[in-house]
Amino acid sequence: MIKSILKVISVAFITFSLTIISTVATAEITINWPSIWVGKDSKTTVIRELVDEFNAANAGAIKVVIEEQTDYDIYAQKLTAQISTGKLPDVFTVGSDLLDILHRSGKAMDLAPHVNSDSHWNNVYPENALQSNMMGGQLTNLPYELFVTPVTYNKKLLKAAGYDEFPDNYDDFFKMCEAVTATGKVCTSQMTGKNAWTSMLWYSQALASAGGPDIYEKGLDHPAYVKAFEVMEKMYKYTTSDAIGADAGVSGGHFLNERTAVFMNGPWFIARYTSDGIAGLHENIGVAPAPMLSGGEGAPGGYIGGKQSSLAAGKQSDPAKEEAVVKFLKWLTTPENVARLSYSSGAMFIVKADLPSDMDRLFQEMNEQKGNAPYVAPIFINGIGSLPIAKEFSQALSALALGDVTPEGAVEMLQDAE
Structure with missing residues (x-):
């Protein structure tokens, strides 16, 4: 009798255990994605569509949940902290400045085994694009969004100042700024808040013009760093009164509303010229390479740019969740989906897409x-x-714009931060 009871209990326990195991095995996997492609970002609509389509195709098995990150700078600060001391998100985007510390943290998923075992990756990426991103035999990020940042200018406002074409040198550029000012408009959109993004782009252009495209290999003692700050010092004579302390929203907002004639940003901003700009702005915009410095080591027509955002994932202990994350990354890198993203936003991507x-x-x-x-x-x-x-750049630029330091002093601030 006791044996029979024990046998019944044993069978019931095994049945219950198998039920639990089956339930766990088939439970929906949630992938959290703290995404900056939300709000007013030009990629918001298609990213939401892609996530919804992925979730529908994998209903009951995988669900991607977007955690909206509407402030790029706060997101970067949070991600930096997570890389250093916390746990990484399931899926995230990462800027080029954090790729090295991300790899060294040991917290990112190594995507190399997946890339090596699935032809998808080498089919959609240009030759050696993934291999060149490997560090120590590991692939902890997938290059994704690329960018270039030419000058964008309002042709109508320049024409009112007597200019039909954008100047190709800084001497003529600042003469143009004088002419624009005389019409009652402000010449350039600048900023020093947060990472001083748009002004940092101008500095980068002037730096490459003065010192050549390999300027970063020459060290901060190279005179090009001072010359580029001299350009910025003069640039701040032709910007808005709120530029010191302004963030990207303020800087871009002035150009979108035709309060400034010249702006610098990447292709992802193209859609906003129509969606957020004053009526008729888009058709009045021209693009051009930045002006050149006389006697510099750069070349006319030179551009600046690089990798804007790479895709990455946090290391997973559950093989099933790792496979789910990789499946979602494949979805984001599918050429048809990338083409949709690029078409809707104007952003550029490294994935091969028609x-x-x-x-x-x-x-x-x-x-x-x-x-x-x-x-x-x-x-x-x-x-x-x-x-x-x-990180010190915005502080050095602020001090320069306020007149607290000279261009030489701004470079010294950068050197002291090293």
Whole structure:
């Protein structure tokens, strides 16, 4: 009798255990994605569509949950802290300035085994694009969004100042700024808040013009760093009164509302010229390479740019979740999906995708100028190879704009941060 009871209990326990195991095995996997492609970002709509489509195709098995990160700088600070002391998100985007510390943290998923075992990756990426991103035999990020940052200018406002074409040298550029000022408009959008993004791009252009595209290999003692700050010092004579302390929203907002004539940002901003700009702004915009410094080591038509955002994933202890994450990354890198993203936003991507022939005019002009450029030099925060120096840039620029330091003093601030 006792044996029979024990046998029944044993069978019941095994049945219950198998039920639990089956339930666990088939439970929906949740992938958390703290995404900056939300809110006013030009990629928001298609990213939401792609996530919804992925979730529908994998209903009951995998669900991607977007955690909205509307402030790029706060997101970067949070991610930096997670890389250093916390746990990484399941899926995330990472800027070029954090790729090295991400790899060294040991917290990122190594995607190399997946890339080596699945032809998808080498089919959608250009030759050696993934191999060149490997560190110590590991692949902890997938290059994704690329960028170039030419000058964007308001042709209508320049014409009112007597200019039909954008100047190709800084002497003529500042003469143009005088002419624009005389019309009652402000020449350039600048900023010093947060990472001083748009002004940092101008500095990067001037730096490559003065010192050549390999300037970051020459050290902070090279005179090009001072010359580029001299350009910025003068630039702040032709900007808005709120530029010191302004963030990207303020800087971009002035250009979108035709309060400034000249702006610098990447192709991802193209869609906003229509969605957020004053009526008729888009058709009045032209793009051009930045002006050149006389006697510099750069070349006319030179561009700056590089990798904007790479895809990455946190290390997983559950093989099933790791496979789910990789499946989602494959979805984001599918050429058809990348083409949709590029078409809707104007952003550029490294994934091989057949883009529609009716891509935005500004995208086509940027792409053509990039193709004709003698070089595409890194932007300062990526090329300098030092996170402390990159973070110090906005402080040095603020001090320069306020008149607290000279261009030489601004360079010294960068050197002291190293």
